[in-house]
Amino acid sequence: MPYKGNFVIIFCLFLFSFIFFPFFIYASNVPDRSHSSLSVSSFVPADGQTTAIITVTLQDSSGNPIVGNLVALEDSSNSGATITTISGTTDGSGHALFSIKSTKSQTDNLNVTDKTSNVTFYNLGQITFTSSGCYDSAPGSTPRLTSATSNGQTQITLTWTPAANPVTRYLLSYGLTSGQYIYGNPNVGEQGASSYTVGSLSPGKRYYFAIQAVNGCTxxxxxxxISATAGETFTYTPTLTQTPTIEITSPTKSQDNVTPTSTLKDISIQLQDIQPTSPPISTQASAADNSTSKILLFISIGVVIIGSIGNFLYWRHMKNSLL
Known part of the structure; x- marks a missing residue:
């Protein structure tokens, strides 16, 4: 049965190729220029302080994201530009993030290099740094995010209280860590807007959001x-801190000498008017005391007189007895 052995070998080769061939294909995937892109604001002030966020997206020729590759960004035409790497390794969507600022006003071409695949895309994107100053007034107040509700598996709807004028638009920033906003949208609504739905989110991940009111270039x-998890039905509403209030209860007509009670949260303090008292002075008692003193005085005088008379009579009797 020579064919039996050949059949076993062919089957093993087929199984081997079926299992391992996809890994070889995946490992050989390299980013394709026509499917890759660079996203950045078109115009940025060349003040050395204003920062623009650059999102690099790498995909292969089939449109599949390149995941886990190390990416570098270069601006070789502007010595005054400063590039900072926010996330240099492509995530599950093929994104890598950078920030850029400049002190020179000019238009620059940006180069992207996939260091893992050793592929460079020259002039993949462009940015213009402008020298014009900004004289627009700042918005009159700061908006406040009031709720974040998951709307499907990949969307979260935000609501906020609008800022006071002047306002021309709202800018949204968000990320996967509190206080670190690596994603954003420069315009999520014009003056009067109070809600926006963020899309293209990863199911099951928690996102942290903040917005800014913008007036022109300020x-x-x-x-x-505020934060929410994509795909979660729970609506997050920030809790406002309540200021304690003081209630004063006034006495009714039927209450005499009642002191108002002030209540602060769970503490009740009752105040009572305490007045010093002195013993009453009675004029009748004083008169009685005076009468008593006079009677005692008369009795004392009577006793003295009676005693004197008794002594005189006793002395006279003894004298007569001696005679």
Whole structure:
């Protein structure tokens, strides 16, 4: 049965290729320029302080994201540009994040290099640094995020209280860690907007959001931070801290000498008017005391007189007895 052995060998080769061939294909995937992109704000002030967020997306020729590759960003045409790596390794969506700022006003071409695959895309994106100053007034107040509700597996809807004018638009920043916003949208609504739905989120991941009111080229302060998990039905609403109140209860007509009671939370303090008292002075008692003193005085005089008379009579009797 020579064919039996050949059949076993062919089957093993087929099984081996079926199991391991996909890994070889995946390992050989390299980013394709036509499917890769670079996203950044078109115009940024060249003040050396304003920072623009750059999102690099790497995909292969089939449109599949390149995951886990090390990426570098270069601006070789501007010596005044400063590039900071926020996340240099591509995530599950093929994204790598950078920030850039400049002190020179010019238009720059940006180069992206996939160091893992050793592939460089020259002039994949472009950014313009402008020298014009900004004289727009800041927004009148800061918006406040009031709720974050998961709307499906990949969407979260945000609501907020609008900022006071002047306002031309709202800017959204968000990320996977509190206080670290690596994603954003420069315009999620114009003046009067109070809600926005964020899409393309990863199911089961918690996101942290903050918004800013913008007037022209001047941004206001960040709002409070709010978080929610994509795909979770729970609606997060921030709890406002209540200021304790004091209630004063006034006495009724039927109450005499009642002191108002002030109540603060669970503590009740009752105040009572305490007045010093002195013993009453009675004029009748004083008169009685005077009468008593006079009677005692008369009795004392009577006793003295009676005693004197008794002594005189006793002395006279003894004298007569001696005679």
């Amino acid at each position: 941004s206001g302060s960040f709002s409070n931070e």
